[in-house]
Amino acid sequence: MSDNDKPKLGMRAPLGLKRTVETGKVKQSFSHGRSNTVVVEVKRRRFLGKPGEAEPQAESAPEPVAPPPVQQKPAQAAPAAPAPRPVTPQTPPPIRPASSNDLLSRQELQAKLLREAEEARMNALEETRRREERARQEATEEEKRRAEDNRRAEEEARKAEEDARVAAEEEARKASEAPATSETASAATSQTAPAAPAASAAPATAQAGERRPAGAAPASTTSAAPPPRRFTPVTPPPRPSPPKPTRDRKGDDRRQSGKLTVTKALDDGDGGARARSLAALKRAREKDKRAHMGSAMQAKQVRDVNVPETITVGELANRMAERGADLVKALFKMGMPVTINASIDQDTAELLVTEFGHNMRRVSDSDVDLVTEHDVDADETLKPRPPVVTIMGHVDHGKTSLLDALRGTDVAAGEAGGITQHIGAYQVTVKSGQKITFLDTPGHEAFSEMRARGANITDIVVIVVAADDGIRPQTIEAINHTKAAGVPMIVAINKVDKPGGNPQRVREALLQYDVQVESMGGDVQEVEVSALKRTGLDELIDKIELQAELMELKANPDRAAEGTVVEAQLDKGRGAVATILVGRGTLRVGDIFVVGAESGKVRALINDKGQQVKEALPSTPVEVLGLSGVPGAGDPLSVVESEARAREVAAYRAGVIHQKRTTAAPASLESMFSALREKQAQQYPVVVKADTQGSVEAIVGSLNKISTDDIQVRILHAGVGGITESDVTLAAASKAPIIGFNVRANAKAREIATRDQVALKYYDVIYDLLDEIRAAMAGQLGPEYFETVVGRAEVREVFSAGKHGKAAGLLVTEGYIRKALRARLTRDDVIIYNGAIASLRRFKDDVPEVRAGLECGVTLEGSTDIKPGDFLETFEVEERARTL
Structure with missing residues (x-):
């Protein structure tokens, strides 16, 4: 349309039959007067029929010209899954060519075309988005597939089975065949290409021949070309993604290639024969083990198993020389789910021992202990040994001084308070060259157990008696211990040089305890000695040697001690x-x-x-x-x-x-009630620490003896050694004092004791210890109160006393009634009032006291419950210091 044909402003264009575009084309108009003409693509109608049925020719649309075939490599195959369509913008449906019947204006046509173009663009964008989303999903699935393949490969590598080795060889074989197939196909193509131009199109023709209708003639090919193949040798990937390059296992550069697998570990690098797999080695070892176990089962050693009353499964396995897991498995089969550390009884152990083919011997727990009574040495193995002499007697009778004189040393000066606190053992070589072992025992009453212990391990007992003091309680106790032990005794009468000493009186006093010395016709040797003047010591040594010679003391030195x-x-x-x-x-x-x-x-x-x-x-x-x-x-x-x-x-x-x-329990009903009474008594807790075990025993025994029905000593802890922080912490919980006998507390313990206000009491003489503990126990009980009734009166009449309540007319029957004393009102021998007298009158005068036989009137403080026939008592309360 020329400029002259353009309509004027505001007028419509005249109708005409002039054709704007050719048939099969569409003109697109854009802004600023731009336009474009595009060719409409006409697609063939798709025919869906049965397999093998010919596809009919399209009637309406002309058959498009097929492009020249593209030569393809035989090694590559069409993907199994349909590939996605190429990304091309959707073209609008074809527009019918304009005709004389079309009454659409140019503006409507342009608006329709723009709308269709916009829809096509949106469809293309949506298709692009979907394709990208599908690509991402396929990439994610590919990553998952690769990760799964890697995991499966590692699992297969970890499996120590023959299937892993077979799979590895098959994978290597496939990897080696793929390049060979590609090279063979390439060589065949290069040889047939110069022979005939049509041979290059053979793969494409072969592929097209499968889509050709049944009646169509196949394309002509040269006789030298191979027949078209129906499939390719390499299996295509299931997804339309770039094919994963096939790599040799030795050249694998995947992420897991740095990990050591079974295949790599067994690959010796020659690419051919490999070493035996781990599974094969394991099977061989299991085979040898079964063979050895079979031979071992045939020659199994039968053992005699000692089984106590209770034994753990592990210990029983050790004694049977069996595996603990086998015993646990056997117990599981018996219905006893136990562990190797569980304890079983003798019956269950017998079942196990019998099942495993051993012999069982039942033993008791006491069989574990050492029994030496029946172990007697042969006479030919015995050799003479030195005698063991124990010096016993009353405290301060000169036992340690006598031993000092025999040893030529001064041990008594080192004893606290001049008394022996524990057993001392010494060996003395006398003039004859013979050795004598002396044991010095304490003489205080608290050390009776130590004296008994000394008498039980000794051969000869020397009882020291002071000539001036005579027989004392500890002397009698020493005599009794000696007789109970059945050992001979020698009486040493000490301090004969002291004025007032009378040895003959001592000899006579011993008779009442069934001890008859030789000088009085008996069989007990006696000797007069003076430890201070060192007189009579040689005679004492001679008597000890004589007694030892008579006893013929022997022992076997060539054995376990x-x-x-x-x-x-x-x-x-x-x-x-x-x-x-x-x-x-x-x-x-x-x-x-x-x-x-x-x-x-x-x-x-x-x-x-x-x-x-x-x-x-x-x-x-x-x-x-x-x-x-x-x-x-x-x-x-x-x-x-x-x-x-x-x-x-x-x-x-x-x-x-x-x-x-822990299992000490009252044995009878009486002991149970006595235990209940003991619990009602007050407790005096203490912690005892001493330097030796014997001192601890003596202190604990003495403290238990000073206990009474009102208060008892409770030993929280008794041990040997210095006072530590744990001792102070234990005492602080019960507010108990700590008794230290010849020991002291360390710095940290003193600090904690000061903070927690724990009393630390140090002693080195057992006399002082017992006296102070006895006084402390009495102080805890407090003073004793003694009540004395001084007067008794009978209520005859009761009068009104105004604001004071009631007044009682009394007749004093016993003693006297004094206003300053406490009063008690009883009715039928039941106390109904305990308090004080408010006023005491005789006639109308206030008096301080009314004696027996006289009448008086009284009022009580805070009480008006007075009736005729009641009795009034006045009493005094005396406070006395308590003693234990």
Whole structure:
């Protein structure tokens, strides 16, 4: 349309038949007068029919010209899944060519075209978005698939089975075939390309031939070209993604390639024969193991198993030389789900022992303990040993002074208060060259157990009696201990040089205790000595040697040592130390022993002179270092063969002690009621710490003796060693004092005691300790109050006393009624008032006192409940200091 044909402003364009665009084209108009003409693509109608049925030709649209075929590599195959359509903007549907019947104006046509173009653009954007979303999903699925493949590959590598090796070989074979197939296809293509131009289009023609109708003729090919293949040798990937390059296992650069797998570990690098897989090695080992187990089962060793009353599954397995897991499995089959540390009884253990083919011997728990009574040495192994002499007697009769004179030393000066607090063991070599072992025991009444212990481990007892003091209570006790032990005694009458001493009186006094000395026709030797003047000592030594010669004391030194604990203590620098008197055998450094409920290994032996020795022969006292704890005084010591045996015996003895302490129960109804009464009494808690075990025993026993029905001593803790922080903490909980006997508290313990207000009481003489504790217990009870009735009167009449309530007319029957005293009103012997007298009158005068036989009137403070026939008593309360 030219400029002249343009309509004027405000007028419509004239109708005409002039064609604006050609048929099959669409003209697009844009802003600023721009326009574009596009060709409308006509698509063939898609025919969906049965497989093998010919596709009919399109009737309406002309058949498009097929593009020239593109040569493809035979190695590549069409994807199994349909590939996504290429991203092209959707073209609008074809517009019919303009005709004379079209009445659409140019503006409507442009608006329609713009709308359709916009819809096509939106559809293209939506298609692009969907394609991108699908691509992302496919990428995510691909990553998941790769991760899953990697995980499966690692799992297959970890499996020690033959299938892993077969799968690895198959994967390597496939990887090696893929490049060979590609090279073969390329070589065939290069050879057939110069022969005929049509041969290059063979793959495309072969692919097109499958889509050609049944009646169509196939494209002509040269005779040299191979027939078209129906499929490719390499399986295509399931998703339309770039094919994953096939790499050799040795050149794999994936992320997991840095990990060591079974395949890599077994690959020797030659690419051919590999080493045996882990699964094959494991099967071979299992086969050998079964073979050996079969032979072992045939020649199984039958054992005699000692089974106590209760035993753990693990211990039973050790004694049977079986695996603990096998015993647990057998118990599970019996319906007993237990662990290897569980305890079973003898019946269950017998089932297990019998099932595994062993012999069982039932033993009791007591069989674990060492029994030495039946172990008697042969006569030919016995050799003479020194005698063990114990010096006993009353306190301050000169026992330690006599021993000092025999030893030529001064031990008494080192004893606190001049008395012996614990047993001392010494060995003296006399003029004849013979050795004598002396034990010095305390004489105080608190140390009766120590004296009894000394009498039980001795051969000869020397009873020291002061010539001026005579027979005393501890002397009598020493005589009784000696008779109970069945050992001979020698009476040493000491202090004969002291004025007032009468040895003959001592001899006569001994008769009433069935002790008859030789000078009076008896069989008990006596000797007069003076420890101060050192007179009579040689005669005493001669009598001891004579008595030892008569007893023919012998022991076997060539055996495992046995002994008795004379004293035990906890030394700050050396730990637990025990004074041992060797009974038989020889105790050497390095021996493993058990003593009481403790065990240990001899680290050092120290004699009575403070010298270290390598061994201790029979009747030799030594200090032993290397104990696990402080044993009890009097406990037996036995050398055992191993540490395990020592721990076993010690654990059994500790269990017996614990059981006795925890299961102690009243044995009768009377003891139960007495226990209830004891609980009603007040408790005086104390913590006792001493330097030696014997001192602890003596203090605890003495404190229990001073207990009464009103107050009793409660020992919170008694031990050997210094006062520590734990002792102070224990005492602070009960507000109990801490008794330290020859020990002191450390700095930290003193600080805590000051903060918690815990009393620390230090003593070195047992007399003072008992006196102060007795006074403290009496102070806790408080003073005693004694009530004395001084007067008694009968109420005859009751009068009104105005604001004072009621007044009672009394007749004094006994004693006197005094206003200053306390009063008690009784009715039918039941106290109904306890208070004071407000006023006391005789006639109309106030009097302080009315005696028996007279009448008076009284009013009571705060009470008006007075009736004729009541009795009024006045009494005094006297306060006295309590004594225990």
